Amino acid sequence: MTAVPTARREALHFALRNRKLVVGTVIVAVFLVAGLAGPLLFDHGPNDYVGPAMAPPSGEFWFGTTTFGQDVFAQFVYGLRSTFLVGVLGGVLAAIVGMVVGFVAGYRGGWVDELLNMLTNIVLVLPALVVLLIVNAYLGVRSIGVQALFIGLTSWPWAARAIRAQTFSLRSRDFVDLARLSGVRTPKIILREIAPNMSSYLFLTFILLFGSAILIAASLDFIGLGPTQGVSLGLMLNNAARWSALQLGLWWWFIPPGAGITAIVGALYVMNVGLDEVFNPKLREM
Amino acid sequence: MRRYFGRKLLIYGLTFFVAVTINWMIPRFMPGDPVQSMLSRANVAQPAAVEAMRAHYTAMFGFDLPLWQQYLNFWGSLLKGDLGISIWLFPTPVSDVIIRAVPYTLGLLIPSILLSWFAGNRFGAFAARRKWLDNSVLPVGYVLTATPYMWLAILLAWALGIVAGIFPVAGAYGFDLQPSWSWEFLGSLAQHWFLPFASLFLVAFGGWAIGMRNMIIYELEADYVNYLRALGAPMRLVRRYAFRNAILPQVTGLALQLGVLVAGALVTEIVFSYPGLGHLILQAIQNQDFFLLQGTFLFIVIGVLIANFVIDIAYVLVDPRTRTGMGGAA
């Protein structure tokens, strides 16, 4: 039987035909390209004062300008970079911590499991944003990297829990037993036998962590604890609110950044559901 | 069941302990003299205030004592309810400032959490596997749940507040009013409450609806559903059972989402200058009022822990398996 290649081909077939997955991926890709290539269009920085103040969208300034004459479109595409960066870094870090904790707890069991479970539950109950608030408030200089680091360190628990449960059910399967009996060491068993068997699940987890990292970062930025240098979509919202864009009616200042975040995170969620349907035949609609 | 609650309480106790320890540790990570740096960064105008605060902080931190004693002292003053003095509203004790703000935050959070949870679950269960609803309305749910709370708040404030002029967009009641039990005041309170409530409600609603829809679809594939269908049970009964089973993970989900919901309330309050804890946090950050910030942090943690415990009790009420002492999911 050629079960594995067939299954993979079947998954690909469903992947290309799954509207949710295709739409989600296209949206994320469009924003990613805009974030990567967009900044190349400008010979000025995102915070430079390049135009008239409070100009509505026009051919020259696609998204208009701020109260200070900054180009909103330039800020937007630069902000996309920060958003993707913080999402990927925070998401990857959270996924790694979640995987390590989940694998070890689920595979080892016993007191190791008890201990890690306790740790997971504690971090889970602590409201992440509020912890991030007080940590960031004390940091004199803040960067995207540090922001992502702390987001990653606080948002892993649910992933660890889910991965632990999956590992637990895989632990007693034949192929794992076989590896264990033939003297393969634990880290190798986890990497070679267990992780590949839940790779699709791990990927789904990462997508959700990615999306939530973006949202948390945006909230931090909005409160005023974003990176002290540079731009991000959250910082744009922060500035728009701080400089009364609402009262002045500068809708072009606060709509694009929020719409960008919503579109990216929403597309990630839709992708997640689509992928779930692809990997899990039971959910496919016939 | 006693074991279940015992474990939960142990975790909540440890969490509180960790939160307090974080609170104690963070100022000590700062290079140099924390009191000095705090005061120099604080925007305090009166020299008398600076002196009073220096004395207060030095006594509170007790830097000449060994670390373990500093730590114990910190717990000691905490247990007496002493969270320090606010710099922003000098010389009001931090605990007083917080207590005044808490009702506004709770007044937003509790109705929006409960209503969005009930409505979202109902709607999600209704939409699941009903083709046209599933395909046309659920994308709206995804958009809602992906929306940053503050952005929806800004949009609502702009559209319904500034452009349409239906709702006020700042404060918890009219500037010309004093808190009282008059109809005028209560009316103004409700008017100011509506938009922040609506934006919290909508974002959370999207999340619950989608979660429930996905849960129901899993449940409708479950063996017990297949069995009921094979015995010719009508969809009405099948959906009722599926809903009952799908609601359990949603109760757990409520506990998991608390942190996100609180965060949403904080940023929404900031958008509407609503005088709750979120507003305090913003003021604390802008005025470098670290005691206020830390006090608010502790208060929120305590609130979240209490809410978690309430949800645990609710879970026991809805899941027979925890009641029969068979463990079950938790």
Added chain:
Amino acid sequence: MALSVTDLRVYYRTLRGEVKALDGVTFSVADGEIMGLAGESGSGKSTLAKSLIRLDGRMRHAGGTVELDGKAMPLSDDAGMDRFRFREVSLIPQYSMSALNPTRKIGKMVGELLDSRGERLERAELERRLELVGLSKDVLDRYPIELSGGMKQRVVMVVSTLLNPSLLIADEVTSALDVSSQKAVATTLLGFRDRGLVTSMMVVTHDISLVYQIADTIMVMYAGRLAEKAPAEVLVTAPRHPYTKQLISALPEVGVRYEDRRLTGIPGNPPSLLKPPGGCRFRDRCPLAFDQCAEQPPFAEVAPGHFVACWKAE
């Protein structure tokens, strides 16, 4: 005649086309008959069992008719089939361990199920039937999680037969159990028929040695078609179809299970049912195959009650 199936075809929709899982089967089950239905996985036996009660989303009724007590069953009409389900035809599923709603007490669930079908729950009758399978009435006040696997299985057996169906389909009910529980289940099934709680029964299994103990007749399927049907004794001692012969000879002593999936004794694999070859489908693995096998042999009665689909089965 309780059940009469004529040229039934049920196909599975897959990406690569339709799998002809059940490709023209004709047989009948008499009143009071317990028929064992045996075959490898992929032979179509599960498809046949499912078709008679509820097609799943990927299955299509491609042709043929089914009559139960003289009434035609509308296999592809999910709502129309509801009239038959539970009252006329009922199922003991393979997944009995997880067939009960985990958040309802068993008694309440049974009540609600009957209520939804417009039937009244007679508590005394229910308790009597539980007693019959060795369960106390206490189980009605318990949640499924509080019962052992064997108890859940017995509860499901009682629930499924509560409305005295004409035809009971037992789908691999013993595969998850140990040997002594298997025996107990088999005896219970026999008891249902002997007490007249069910008229006829179809016991789907991959374990001929077990079904042999309770079945009156055994029908063997191969690659979506019928190979042989005969009284149990005859089929086991004097099979005529070459496939049945190999199946029986590969059998260890009665009571010992052989592995599902593939019969080690028979070289080769069953043909793909996506585009099945014409003629007899066992031809490629058959030691007796000859030219005429390129043509599908009829499922012919070679002795009273003994049907075989083989040119050489005289």
